Amino acid sequence: MKRKKEPIVSFKLDPGNPPPLTAEQRAELDALAQRPDSEIDYADIPQSTATETWWLAVRSPLHKPVKKQLTARLDADVLAWLKVKGRGYQSRMNAILRNAMLDELDRK
Incomplete structure (x- = not known):
């Protein structure tokens, strides 16, 4: 049995021209904007x-x-x-140097 290929769907968003919000989305954003920061749960x-x-x-x-x-x-x-450990000695050297760099940054 041959599977039917699903069409590829693509969508490009222009950040400067977003799609309009629905009334429901606008109401939700308005309700969130009205809530004080003290109600935010940072737990x-x-x-x-x-x-x-x-x-x-x-x-x-x-x-x-x-x-x-x-x-x-x-x-x-x-x-x-x-x-002595074989191929990839340059990658090992990079990893050793990266770990030393990160250790030093952690101490600051």
């Missing part, structure tokens, strides 16, 4: 400072950082240690 949100929050931010695993090519001089024994 499920951990308290932190703005600076603290940004240092703890982690990029999505879907994001791939930009790599830069460089020339670096390493001690021969350090390079041998990185290479």
